[in-house]
Amino acid sequence: MPASRIELFERAAARDVLAWLRLLTDPSDSSAVVRALGRPPIELRQVDIARVVQVARKAKLDIVAALGPAIESPQMPPEARERIERFQALHEEARIAFEVLRPRLSCSPQELAAELTAASEARLLGGEEISQTRAQTLQETVELMREEVLGGALRIAGRLGELRLDTDLDISHGVVRYLELVKLAALKDRPPGQSLGEALADINQRLLAACTPLQREIFQTSTLDEALLASERQELKPSSAGASELEPGEGRSGGYASDEHVQLERGGTQVAPKVAVAAPALGAFARREEPSLQAFLPRRGDGVVLSASDIDTYRACPLRYKLGRVLKIPSAQTLHQRFGIAVHQVLERYHAAEHTTIEQMMELFESCWRRGGFGDSNRERELHVKARAALVLYHRRLEAHEAEPAWFERSFSFKLGPHHLRGRVDRVDKLADGAYELIDYKTSRPKTAEQLADDVQLSLYAVGARESWEVEAERLSYYYVLDDLKVPVPSAEMDPDWIARVVAEVGEAIMAQRFEPTPSPSVCGLCDYRIACPAWER
Secondary structure (H helix, E strand, O other), X not given: OOHHHHHHHHOHXXXXXXXXXXXXXXXXXXXXXXXXXXXXXXXXXXXXXXXXXXXXXXXXXXXXHHHHHHHHOOOOOHHHHHHHHHHHHHHHHHHHHHHHHHHHOOOOHXXXXXXXXXHHOHHHHOOOOOOHHHHHHHHHHHHHHHHHHHOOHHHHHHHHHOOOOOHHHHHHHHHHHHHHHHHHHHHHOXXXXXXXXXXXXXXXXXXXXXXXXXXXXXXXXXXXXXHHHHHHHHHHOOOOOOHHHOOOOOOOOOOOOOOOOOOOEEOOEEOOHHHHOHHHHHHHHHHOOOOOOHHHOOEEOOEEEEOHHHHHHHHHOHHHHHHHHHOOOOOOOOHHHHHHHHHHHHHHHHHHOOOOOHHHHHHHHHHHHHHOOOOOOHHHHHHHHHHHHHHHHHHHHHHHOOOEEEEEEEEEEEEEOOEEEEEEEEEEEEOOOOOEEEEEEEOOOOOOOOXXXXXOHHHXXXXXXXXXXXXXXXXXXXEEHHHOEEEEOOOOOOOOOHHHHHHHHHHHHXXXXXXOOOOOHHHHOOOOOHHHOOOOOO
16 A cells, blocks of 8 residues: 555544444444543543443443443543533444445445555554555545544533533542642641641541532542642652752652742742652642542552553553553453463463363363353364363373472562562472472464563562462463463573563553653554554554
């Protein structure tokens, strides 16, 4: 396809239309729904998208279906509810327009969505070229869909002035906003020597006593306290210039909206630096453009909860971590992911039941295969044959294995610095010399020992075994089940403090909410959130 055609489909507007087409074709396409909610003309803030996803997960609904219950949630501010209602109205108009448009399409909606997706990602993923004629058809369809789907935005916006039935909720949010302003004023004038945490506990208790039950719920789910405490932690970190040396308007969160000095004053005298920690939060409170996602981070104590998978995901692409782990946008499991889960389940249940025969293993496999919902496609039949052959080899290797399996699916949890690490080891073998080997099953393509030189997963598992079980693992290995291949991770020459530094860096970045995308074909090709990612748009 000519570069100009590729660039057309990489434009944000074209991808907006694609997102609408995908969500109209498949309401469970969560990434497409999130893009449509976050982009014009809706522009729902990410913290409110996180609230919607939270409702969807609790109610076990797709995101579109969860919008109705989300509007009724007292945590949803009035502005967000108005934007959601605007989306619902636009969605209904788009659905009707789409039904009118459907007979004019030269292919099924699913095929059109797939082709548009391929076109928008052609440069990124090296997809197959689309003919000039087909590209022209797609371009015309994009323009047609843009007119039909987004044409009613102004009409919908005009309805926002109508009488509403949720005025009481609007009032409650307004009252809580006022109480938060009172809280900030009280923090400014708190007694000298009183910590921010102590002052918040006292002030919150007094303010909550004056709240109605609805206002109390809204007040207690606000992210203001988290923003204040996070600002204090940031302020206490060593820096080249103290808080008193900041120039006007240069606070760490963008400074004040006014031109006043970043430090608050009491009676014309500068207050101790502890009071200045409210400045960035106050600036963010005043702007309210994009609230902090602090309430949705996996916090525990002064750190975050992390697994090896979390760390690998963040290091590969911070934005992918945010979408999947912070906003918790659902993603459909691929065939290969479901296949890997089924194989893991077979091995876990085989060892848990203390089975010994290959017949028992095959019986478990067929049971897991049926429960996994696999069909009868050529690819699924190929995977079925591969799995049976691989399990035979696994059983044969197990019988001839000199080491004694000590534990299967053993969990660990420990603290490393301020952060909490958790995970589960597939298998732990006790070797003939009394040493231990940690083994993790993989159904992916094997990696070489050189490729695993900076491996996070088993390195973290080794620390977990030492901290949680008091077991020193001298060997770390991946067992690639489909290839009957065990590949050791070169741990002997690894810096013992390396994993601690990685955990500290990732944990600090997550708490600072640094979620910039790091696009690359290898990373983006495996990502479920490409339609919601702005990295490759023009």
